[in-house]
Amino acid sequence: MFIWSPVRNHMNTTPRYCSMTEAQELEVSGEESDDETANSSSATSRRLRHQKLALSKTKLKKLAREEQDRQQKLLVVQAFHRFYESQYGDRWSKIFRALQEKPRAACLVNKFADMAVFEETMKGVANLRRLSFVSVPLYECDDRFPHPERDDRNVYTYYMLDAASVLATEALRLAPDDNVLDLCAAPGGKSVAILQHLNLPVGSLTANEVSNDRRRRLWKVITDYLPEDLRQHVSVTGRDGTQWSQPNSFDKVLVDAPCSSERHLLQNHEELSKWSEHRTVHCSKRQLALLNAALKNVCIGGLVVYSTCSISNVENDKVIEKALRKKKIDFEVVNDSWLLGEKTEYGWIVLPDTSDGWGPLYFCVLRRLA
Numbered sequence: 082m083f084i085w086s087p088v089r090n091h092m093n094t095t096p097r098y099c100s101m102t103e104a105q106e107l108e109v110s111g112e113e114s115d116d117e118t119a120n121s122s123s124a125t126s127r128r129l130r131h132q133k134l135a136l137s138k139t140k141l142k143k144l145a146r147e148e149q150d151r152q153q154k155l156l157v158v159q160a161f162h163r164f165y166e167s168q169y170g171d172r173w174s175k176i177f178r179a180l181q182e183k184p185r186a187a188c189l190v191n192k193f194a195d196m197a198v199f200e201e202t203m204k205g206v207a208n209l210r211r212l213s214f215v216s217v218p219l220y221e222c223d224d225r226f227p228h229p230e231r232d233d234r235n236v237y238t239y240y241m242l243d244a245a246s247v248l249a250t251e252a253l254r255l256a257p258d259d260n261v262l263d264l265c266a267a268p269g270g271k272s273v274a275i276l277q278h279l280n281l282p283v284g285s286l287t288a289n290e291v292s293n294d295r296r297r298r299l300w301k302v303i304t305d306y307l308p309e310d311l312r313q314h315v316s317v318t319g320r321d322g323t324q325w326s327q328p329n330s331f332d333k334v335l336v337d338a339p340c341s342s343e344r345h346l347l348q349n350h351e352e353l354s355k356w357s358e359h360r361t362v363h364c365s366k367r368q369l370a371l372l373n374a375a376l377k378n379v380c381i382g383g384l385v386v387y388s389t390c391s392i393s394n395v396e397n398d399k400v401i402e403k404a405l406r407k408k409k410i411d412f413e414v415v416n417d418s419w420l421l422g423e424k425t426e427y428g429w430i431v432l433p434d435t436s437d438g439w440g441p442l443y444f445c446v447l448r449r450l451a
C-alpha cells in the first residue's frame with residue numbers, strides 16, 4: 082500500500098517525506114560502506130541492463146510512465162506536508178497521524194422516531210455514553226453502532242455522523258420557531274441535526290444542494306428521518322447557493338461549505354494525488370461567495386454559521402478575514418466557546434489529535450447587524 086511517512090534525512094536536519102516502501106527499504110538496508118555501495122550499484126546497473134534488453138519497448142514505456150507518476154505523487158505529498166507544516170509547525174505530525182485514523186461516528190437520536198425502537202437497538206451496544214458537549218442526545222460507544230432500525234412510521238431512529246458536526250449546528254443557537262436555511266446541505270447530516278431543534282411547522286427548514294445526485298441523497302435522508310406528515314415543512318431546493326437571493330428571509334443560515342476535506346483525501350490516495358495549494362485557494366473563493374450570499378439572506382440580527390471540514394486556514398479564518406475586510410453587509414463575529422475543540426482567530430476548530438478523534442471541523446458564528 083502507498084502510505085506516507087515522515088523520515089529524517091542522513092544529516093538529521095529537516096524531515097522529508099517518502100513512501101512507506103522507501104522508508105522500509107531504508108530501514109532494512111541500514112548503513113553500507115563505500116566499497117559495498119559501489120559494488121552493489123554496479124551489480125544493480127548490470128542487472129538493469131540485462132532486464133532492459135529483455136523488455137519490450139512498450140513495457141519500458143509503461144515502466145517509465147509508472148515511475149513518472151510515482152515521482153509526481155511523491156512531489157504532491159511533499160508539497161502537502163510542507164503546506165500544513167508551515168501552518169501547524171511541530172504539531173503537524175500529530176494532526177497528520179490522527180487524520181489517518183478511520184473517522185469516528187457518533188449516534189444522533191432522531192426525536193421524530195419511536196424511542197422504544199431506539200432503546201431496543203441500543204440494548205446490545207457496549208458502553209453507550211452520552212456526549213455532554215452538545216444539548217441534543219448524541220452518543221458514542223466502544224465499538225461500531227449497528228445500522229439504525231426503522232420504527233412503525235418507517236423513520237430511522239438515529240443518524241451517524243461526526244460529533245463535531247453536531248457542535249456546528251449548536252452554534253446556530255436554534256429556537257423551535259426558527260426559519261432556517263441550510264445552504265449546502267447534502268448528504269444531510271447537519272439538516273437532521275437542525276431538525277432536532279425545530280418545532281415543525283412553526284419552525285421550518287430549507288435544505289439546498291446544487292448537485293443533482295447529492296440532492297437525491299439529501300431528499301432520501303429527509304424522507305428517512307421525518308414522518309410523512311411533517312415532510313411538507315421542509316423544502317429541498319437545488320440552487321447555486323452563491324446566487325441565492327431572498328434578502329432578509331431567514332433567522333439562521335448554515336453554510337457548510339465544500340472544502341479540501343483533508344481527512345477524506347488521506348483515506349484515498351488517488352484523491353490525495355490531486356491536492357495542490359492552488360486548490361485550497363480556489364475553494365476559498367467559492368466559500369467566500371457562499372458566505373456573502375448567506376449574510377445577504379439572513380435577517381438583520383440573525384446568525385450565520387460558516388463551517389468546513391478543512392484544516393487549511395486559507396479556507397477557515399482567512400475566509401472570515403476577507404469577508405470582514407470587504408464587508409458587503411454589516412456583520413460582527415460572535416465569540417463563543419465550546420467544551421470540545423479550540424479557539425482560532427475568528428472561530429473555533431475541532432482537531433482530532435486533541436479532541437478524541439472527532440473532527441476536523443471549523444466553524445465561525447456571524448451576526449448580521451444591518
Ligand SMILES: C[S@@+](CC[C@H](N)C(=O)[O-])C[C@H]1O[C@@H](n2cnc3c(N)ncnc32)[C@H](O)[C@@H]1O
Pocket residue numbers: 246264265266267268269270271272289290291292295320321322323337338339340
Ligand atoms: C461539506 S458538503 C455539505 C455536507 C452537509 N452539510 C452535511 O452535513 O451532510 C458541501 C456540499 O455543498 C455542495 N455545493 C457545492 N457548491 C455549492 C453551491 N454553489 N451551492 C450549493 N451547494 C453547493 C456540494 O455538492 C456538497 O454536497
